[in-house]
Amino acid sequence: MSEPAVAVGPERARPDEPAPPARRRPPRRRRVPLGSRLRRDWQLLAMVTPGFLVLLIFSYLPIAGNVIAFQDYNPYLGDNPWQAFTHSNWIGFGQFQLLFDDPAFWDAFRNTLAITAFQLVFFFPLPILLAVMLHNLLSSRLRGLVQTVVYLPHFFSWVLVISFFVAMLGGAGLLAQTMRDAGMQPWNVMTNPDTFIVLVTAEAVWKDVGWGTIVFLAALSTIDQSLYEAAAADGAGRWRRLWHITLPGLRPVIVLLLILRLGDALSVGFEQFLLQRDAVGRQAAEVLDTFVYHFSIATGNYGYGAAAGLFKAVVGLVLILAANRVAHLLGERGIYSKS
Amino acid sequence: MTVIIRRPPRARPHRPVWEEPPTRIGQALKATLLTLLVLGVLFPLWVVLVTSLSSRQAIADAGGLVVVPKGIDTSAYATIFAGGAVTRALWISTLVTVCGTAIALTVTVLAAYGLSRPGTVGHRWLLAYFLIPFLVYPPLVPRYLVVTGLGLKDTIWALVLPSAISVFNLVVVRGFFQGIPQELLDSARIDGASDFRTLGRIVLPLSRAVIAVVGLFYAVSYWNVWFDALLFIDRNDMYPIQRVLQSYLLAGQAPHTSGAASGVTMPPTEAIKMAVVVLTVAPIVAVYPFIQRHFIKGVLIGAVKG
Numbered sequence: 001m002s003e004p005a006v007a008v009g010p011e012r013a014r015p016d017e018p019a020p021p022a023r024r025r026p027p028r029r030r031r032v033p034l035g036s037r038l039r040r041d042w043q044l045l046a047m048v049t050p051g052f053l054v055l056l057i058f059s060y061l062p063i064a065g066n067v068i069a070f071q072d073y074n075p076y077l078g079d080n081p082w083q084a085f086t087h088s089n090w091i092g093f094g095q096f097q098l099l100f101d102d103p104a105f106w107d108a109f110r111n112t113l114a115i116t117a118f119q120l121v122f123f124f125p126l127p128i129l130l131a132v133m134l135h136n137l138l139s140s141r142l143r144g145l146v147q148t149v150v151y152l153p154h155f156f157s158w159v160l161v162i163s164f165f166v167a168m169l170g171g172a173g174l175l176a177q178t179m180r181d182a183g184m185q186p187w188n189v190m191t192n193p194d195t196f197i198v199l200v201t202a203e204a205v206w207k208d209v210g211w212g213t214i215v216f217l218a219a220l221s222t223i224d225q226s227l228y229e230a231a232a233a234d235g236a237g238r239w240r241r242l243w244h245i246t247l248p249g250l251r252p253v254i255v256l257l258l259i260l261r262l263g264d265a266l267s268v269g270f271e272q273f274l275l276q277r278d279a280v281g282r283q284a285a286e287v288l289d290t291f292v293y294h295f296s297i298a299t300g301n302y303g304y305g306a307a308a309g310l311f312k313a314v315v316g317l318v319l320i321l322a323a324n325r326v327a328h329l330l331g332e333r334g335i336y337s338k339s
Numbered sequence: 340m341t342v343i344i345r346r347p348p349r350a351r352p353h354r355p356v357w358e359e360p361p362t363r364i365g366q367a368l369k370a371t372l373l374t375l376l377v378l379g380v381l382f383p384l385w386v387v388l389v390t391s392l393s394s395r396q397a398i399a400d401a402g403g404l405v406v407v408p409k410g411i412d413t414s415a416y417a418t419i420f421a422g423g424a425v426t427r428a429l430w431i432s433t434l435v436t437v438c439g440t441a442i443a444l445t446v447t448v449l450a451a452y453g454l455s456r457p458g459t460v461g462h463r464w465l466l467a468y469f470l471i472p473f474l475v476y477p478p479l480v481p482r483y484l485v486v487t488g489l490g491l492k493d494t495i496w497a498l499v500l501p502s503a504i505s506v507f508n509l510v511v512v513r514g515f516f517q518g519i520p521q522e523l524l525d526s527a528r529i530d531g532a533s534d535f536r537t538l539g540r541i542v543l544p545l546s547r548a549v550i551a552v553v554g555l556f557y558a559v560s561y562w563n564v565w566f567d568a569l570l571f572i573d574r575n576d577m578y579p580i581q582r583v584l585q586s587y588l589l590a591g592q593a594p595h596t597s598g599a600a601s602g603v604t605m606p607p608t609e610a611i612k613m614a615v616v617v618l619t620v621a622p623i624v625a626v627y628p629f630i631q632r633h634f635i636k637g638v639l640i641g642a643v644k645g
Contacts, residue, residue, distance in 0.1 A: 034460070041459040043534035044452070048465055051450030051504045058485065058501040059472040065481025081488035130376075133369065138354060142373075148631055149377045155623050157563035159581045163588040163616050164383040167390075167404060174386060177403045206379065225355075232357035271566050275589055289479075296480045297570065306480040313478060320474070 069095055069307040075300065088303075095307035105308065107283065108291035115268045115287065118197050120261065123205055127212030128254065132246060134213060135220040150210025158271040161207050165199075166190055190276070193284035200272060215253055223249040255332045263320025266312050288312050384620065391415055391613035398607050415610035424575070424583055425615055431495065432562055432580040436622075439499040439561035444554050446504050451512035452538050473506040483570055497571035498564050498579065505560075508553045515549040516542060555630040562622060584619050587612055 032040075068085060070092055077087035099105050130150075137143040153161065169175050169189045176186035189199055227245050236244065270289040277285040277294075286294070288308070296305020354360070361369075386404050393405045394412035419425045453459075454466055482501070491497040519542060527537045543550070565581035572578060578586075 037460050044456060044459050045461075047449040047453035047534070047538070050446045051469065051509070052465075054446060054500065054503045055469065055472055057489075058482070058503075059475075059477045062477035062481035062485050063475060065484060066478055068481065068484075081484040085484075133372070146373055146377060148628070149380050151631065152624070152627060153380055155559045155563075155627065156620065157565055157581050159565050159585045159589070160563075160616065160619055163584060164387065166588060167387055167613070167616070168383050172403055174404045174406070177401075181402065210380075229355065229357050238359065274566070274569075275585065279589070292479050297483055302480050302484065306478065309478040309480055313475065317475070 066306060066310045066313075068303055069310045071303050073303040073306070075302060091303075095303050096311065098304065099307050099311065104282070104286070104295075105291060108286045108288050111284065112266055112268055112287040115197055115200065116261075116265045119201050119204065119268070122201050123209075124258070124261065126205060126209050128216055128250065130209060131213035131216035131220060132242070135217060147210070147213075150213075152210075153207045154211035156207065158207075158269075158275055161203055162272070162275050165203055165206075169199075191279045193280050196276075196280050196284040200269075200276070203272060204269065215257070216250060219250050219253045220246070252332060255327055255330070259320070259323040259327050262323040263316065265319055266316050387613045387616050387620075391610055391617045393607075393610055395607045395610075398609050403609060404613075412606070412610075414606040415614040418606050418611060419614055419618070424578070425580070425618070427576060428578050428580040428583040429618060431577060432564075435495050435498050435564065435579055436558050436561040438495065439503070440554055440558045442499060443503045443505070443508075443557045443561075444550065447508050447512055447553065447557075448538075448543070448550065450504065451509050452516055452534075452542060454509075455513050455516040469509060470506060473510075477501075486571055492571050493574050493577055495577075498561070498567050501567065502560065502564075505557070508556055512546070512549055512553055515546055519545055551630050555626060558626070559623060580615075580619050584615055587615055 038045075065085075068088070070090060071085070071088045072091045072094070073084065073088045075081070075084050078084040134143055134146060137146075156164075167173050169187075171186070171188040171190065173190075176188060179186040189195060192199075223245065228241055231241050231245055266288050268287050268289075270287075270293075273285055273287050273290045274293060277290055289312075292305045292309045292312070295308065296302050386406055389408045390398065390405045392408065392411050392413065392415075393401075394410060394414075397405050397409045397412075400409075450469065454462070454469060456462070486492070486497050486501060491500065523541055523545075524537055527541050532540065563581060564579055565585065568579050568582045572582070
């Protein structure tokens with residue numbers, strides 16, 4: 001556990017990496033003819049099959065299904081989606097032209113980027129601060145207690161989280177009730193489009209700030225304690241140690257999570273926004289994901305929604321590759337690297 | 340005379356000598372922050388629980404939500420369990436959670452073991468095949484068309500099958516399997532055990548912790564399923580609990596319960612709503628403490644490369 005980094009994606013996909021020593025089947029076995037290798041490995045292949053099929057049907061088939069973005073897909077042209085697909089007209093980039101001329105799409109695009117930027121500033125640093133604070137608690141019992149409590153909301157659904165917020169801050173909620181008792185005009189934060197960006201960030205913090213500390217706590221526990229001791233002996237105070245030892249120790253993880261967040265800049269959460277879109281209004285609460293839903297499945301305009309979804313996916317992929325490249329240029333490890 | 344003081348079983352950790360003692364203000368600030376944090380999570384849960392157990396009088400006195408309990412009145416729960424939408428939704432959700440977790444765990448464990456041995460036929464290709472969906476999500480519209488095209492609409496399979504394998508969980512389990520000493524597996528093989536037998540008799544008993552964690556992740560995600568139900572379930576009597584909770588609390592639909600017409604004094608709407616929230620949280624809070632001590636370990640196996 002010397003160098004922590006979230007291993008996402010093909011990290012482990014490189015078996016020729018020196019890391020795992022003494023695997024059962026060293027590469028020289030490759031000489032064995034395919035037939036006998038199949039006979040040797042058929043059970044392992046059989047084990048992989050169910051997962052293979054699930055991904056084939058529910059991941060790869062839909063990914064291939066993105067092609068309907070280039071169609072004028074009409075669900076009524078057949079008895080099932082496959083027939084409808086084969087009978088629909090191909091129209092090239094027509095849907096994309098419509099999409100880029102649609103002001104509602106650009107509203108959603110702007111909202112998404114604004115929320116991402118806002119959360120990068122007001123949400124992203126919080127788990128780091130909390131992790132440092134928890135890590136410095138002397139009493140492991142107290143630390144365990146706090147961790148137990150703050151991890152809990154991560155497991156709540158968005159419906160639940162928003163229900164709690166409605167109960168606390170909604171028009172009939174505890175806050176409004178208290179304000180009415182005090183003779184004030186109650187606020188209703190849950191339906192105010194102007195403060196919506198703060199509200200969704202608060203909800204995200206409530207749900208995930210504790211969970212977000214896990215990766216940082218793991219990184220903190222790998223920092224060599226003698227560094228702190230040496231620094232203290234040299235006269236570095238608490239804050240200088242934080243700045244010169246703790247933060248550099250966390251740097252790889254921070255960079256990694258930043259990359260992931262930037263690569264996901266066009267996704268700010270889906271259920272959270274879909275659930276609140278009607279209460280707050282489209283102007284503030286429409287993000288790209290809810291746009292795709294509302295302009296396809298909710299209205300039956302599948303090709304259009306697929307085009308919006310495909311646009312988002314492609315931009316997202318480009319963003320994550322770019323962010324990873326930047327991380328490499330900065331000398332960090334990033335999510336994956338060419339070995 | 341020497342007095343022997345028995346030390347408590349677990350010695351209190353000591354502040355390293357080189358670290359300066361905390362300032363009074365710093366300590367107070369830290370204590371306040373942590374208290375606020377813990378209260379911020381627990382207070383809403385408390386208010387919801389207390390309100391769900393309050394009588395009509397208590398709710399009227401408080402003007403809505405009740406913070407300080409005055410007696411316990413379980414009539415809201417009695418009304419809910421007398422039958423109706425919520426009871427049915429709880430059954431559906433339980434069914435989805437149990438079936439889903441069983442299927443997803445089986446699929447994940449098998450695939451993780453099958454992928455944990457570099458050098459098998461097509462290993463690299465298969466691994467890439469399983470990892471790509473981590474970066475490229477299935478798009479919404481084609482996914483909808485695939486699931487409806489398979490005729491899964493309005494069945495619980497529409498909620499279970501599409502999420503029957505999560506690449507993240509697969510990576511966690513696979514990482515754990517790769518950490519099992521190779522000698523153990525070799526000895527099983529020398530004794531003539533097949534791969535299936537090795538998995539069942541040697542690998543699984545060693546992996547209880549990671550399987551518990553991944554099982555919890557699956558169970559929670561199946562219990563929490565909401566959007567898939569919005570997409571694929573149109574019939575009211577097939578709604579899972581999250582969908583019902585949404586219609587009561589967020590869409591402002593009044594809870595309709597079977598006893599409504601019979602003229603018995605109904606428990607207040609507020610209490611019933613909050614009772615639905617409590618029933619939705621309860622299973623999660625109930626399993627959480629048992630698995631909590633494992634999950635950091637489990638998550639970090641998958642997340643942190645050592």
